[in-house]
Amino acid sequence: MTAEAMLDELGTRYFRKSTQFQVLSRGRCVARMILSPQPGLVDLELIWVAPGARGRGIGGRLLHDVVESADRHQVAVSLALVESPFTEPMERLEAWYGRAGFRVSPQHCTGDDIVLCRPPALPAPAMLDTDELSFA
Numbered sequence: 001m002t003a004e005a006m007l008d009e010l011g012t013r014y015f016r017k018s019t020q021f022q023v024l025s026r027g028r029c030v031a032r033m034i035l036s037p038q039p040g041l042v043d044l045e046l047i048w049v050a051p052g053a054r055g056r057g058i059g060g061r062l063l064h065d066v067v068e069s070a071d072r073h074q075v076a077v078s079l080a081l082v083e084s085p086f087t088e089p090m091e092r093l094e095a096w097y098g099r100a101g102f103r104v105s106p107q108h109c110t111g112d113d114i115v116l117c118r119p120p121a122l123p124a125p126a127m128l129d130t131d132e133l134s135f136a
Contacts, residue, residue, distance in 0.1 A: 003037035
């Protein structure tokens with residue numbers, strides 16, 4: 001499984017232009033994310049929701065779909081939080097991504113940037129058919 005296969009899957013749900021995925025409403029972009037595939041990894045470069053569309057769970061849905069697809073394709077996801085007057089406060093962003101399983105990756109942090117990583121979840125183990133077991 002590859003990062004490119006993950007992006008192909010997301011392209012079936014969202015309008016895709018190369019590595020940019022858009023949520024359209026009445027022909028207008030109300031949200032977008034940019035994903036950059038790397039070997040065994042996808043960099044989540046951006047999740048943006050238009051001001052008039054915020055508070056409706058669109059950003060959360062984008063993040064959920066990225067995480068779900070990454071798990072299915074066994075691909076890690078990383079992102080850099082960069083302090084900017086155009087973003088939410090760093091603590092709020094770190095908590096939001098943290099709820100989706102992202103953790104600070106100190107070895108990748110530089111300067112004021114905080115790098116978060118999320119390894120893919122392990123596939124669920126196969127269930128044993130207890131009817132086939134013998135306890136004699």
